[in-house]
Amino acid sequence: MKERTYYYSDPVNDDFAGTKINTTELPSDYSYFPKTAIRRGFAFFLYHIFAAPIVLLLQLIVYGEKYVGRQKLKEYRKDGFFLYGNHTRCMGDAYCPGLLAWPKKAYIIAGMDAFSIKGIRRIVEDLGGVPLPNNVKGLRKFNQAIREHMDKCHIVTIFPESHIWPHYTGIRPLKASTFHYPAETGKPVFTFTTTWQKRKILPGSRTVVYVDGPFIPDMDLPIDKRKEKLRDQAFEAMTASAKNSNYEKNHFIYRPKDSVSE
Template sequence: MNTKPSQHNVIYYNSLTDDIVKSKQQDFTLPSDYQIIKRTPLNYLMRFLATGFAYLFTYGGMHVKVIGRDKLFKYKHQGYFVYANHTQMVNDVFMPLTLFGWKDYYAIANQANWGIPIIGKILLPYGGLPVGKNIKQAIHLLKAVNTLIKENAHIIIYPEAHVWPYYTDIRPFPATSFNFPVQTTKPSFVMTTTYQKRKFSKRPRITVYIDGPFFPDTSLPKKLQQKKLHDQIFTQLKNRSKLSNCEYYRYQQRKIGGQK
């Protein structure tokens, strides 16, 4: 890395699966009969308004540069999945609306996000797909994903699960994250957020790379399809993450016993 953050910008963690950013309603749970897919005029209105904000915030406020969006054009009218590293609390919610179609974009997210005042109460009900906390909810999610993919939706998955702000590496995630593209035999893309040093600002420049598509190898059993797809996408994320050349936060693992 070219720059080192001050001690005030150090974030301590116990394991790579820690939830660094927690909300006041971290244990928020949706009812079992929660309607995932909403077909109302309000749905389209909220998506339209959110997309307008997304363009202003992502490109006007955050000055994000996206490289490789042309790879999506051929699949504009097909269903697909997108796997991304999770390093921005707000931009990761809004930016996909500008890339994957404001009518077609959905995101799989933990139920705790529905407890967040604005994003969870106003936006997620119209584009969020909640991860199930029990078998019934898991089946409900799988049925919703199958329905949406048949309707050519574009579904983004953050397989690291928890947001680590400005983290410049890729955290491990399970091969089970690739059950959806294997079950539906649909392509997957990779979206990697990277960070570069600026001359006149401590906050780094954000460059996002789109790569793919990656397809399940249907000659293999499904478990091996998941593993192969996992390895391909994890490698692509790791390779792109190396294009980060500065740290806004330095992540440091606590010593045994929880001491810094």
Template sequence: MRHIKRVQTYHDVTDDVVTTNHQTNILPKNYRWHRDRWWERLWSLVFRGVAKTFAYVYCYAAWHLTVVNRGVLKPFRHQGYFMYANHTQPVNDAFMPLIIGGAQRFHAIVSPANFTLPILGPNLPYCGALPTATTTSQTIQLIKAVNQVMDHNNYVVIYPEAHVWPYYTKIRPFPETSFSFPVKTQKPVFCMTTTYQKRKFSKRPRLTVYIDGPFRPTAGQSRKTQQHELWQDVTLTLKRRSAASTYEYIHYKRDDS
């Protein structure tokens, strides 16, 4: 790959290369997981619609987005499912799923640090954001919230690499436990791989996103075995699709010092 813009160093693939002043923000004990008051439901409907409109403009106009194999999701429009994706764009990764799977069905597991963003942060729960938990009681609430999403035949996006690495063209390792939710709910799994290609009149790349699935674990196997099967299927698919990246906007270099 050529046309490298800059170099980003890291010590380990688990490093967080994008930091903010509120990186360690955690959920308050009284966090409300369900926004079900009438005005909250109305605002959620409006906010999701506005966010979807912005997503169309941002993804297609700014990024020249191409989505490949989107049709595999069509039979699952009225079913709950999980979407696993590589995490390479701070903003685009938040909005792109709104136009791929449907804004009114969209939910995503996110870091509580995102709730500190100006204007957008406090509204994220109304657009389907499910924050990661820091206590046992919050973990129980998160599990209940995900189960409710599946009961309503919506979908959940998970970025198992956890930290965003902008423009990274490979797949970072992630744990098999990332697949505990689809195993518990026995819902299908898809994966969404973002790749980068050279744009003719811009140094910034265009995006090609591949959708693959569904993946299902073998029935009758232990929970651990099912998690491993899903992890293996998704990891191999993400790596295979990531090979479609032909442009390196940021070069990542390990610092062994």
């Protein structure tokens, strides 16, 4: 993959994932949790027995991935928590939370793009994907599902930057609203920041992922202030960890929307 220069005007909403998927709407009768024992058993096998070793090998071979601070998660795995990460790659970001959460399953909130490819939606679900509905009608069931995940002491992953910026080495602005669920449920927040660093021997870069936290919601504050405080803590931690990047493959240049295209 060659170096590229990306021009952006909106650091919150601009997306450089490069996917061209015709997204579908989430069915009104969609169930966020498998209803049958057979389906639950298949999901367990697919995730823990089949996919996990493959994912580990891919992260090591493709990215040379290393984790710093993963031990911070150990005492919180039993009761569940939220993982918040920066979004700089496609499949690598999807795999990373599972390795951090292991041996528990990491559930990942994702847009409908990931669930709109014919024939693989159920596989994405069984691997931990939680679809974020693209219509207002589905939000109520989605909100209930996230609360149920926390009641079940699950680990839920959120990418607050929302959109992929390939190999970006900074942290984009985070909306306080993306911290609604930990603020509401009182569950801890951990951040994981993917950094891009020069390989010592081989050419190119490797990824080093830094885990920070826990950040505990202050339940004495009003919920809006709670969200803002969590956002500020997460942003500060991720920004500090992102400074460990020392390899810049792609370049991102700000260009206002009304400027003349080059």
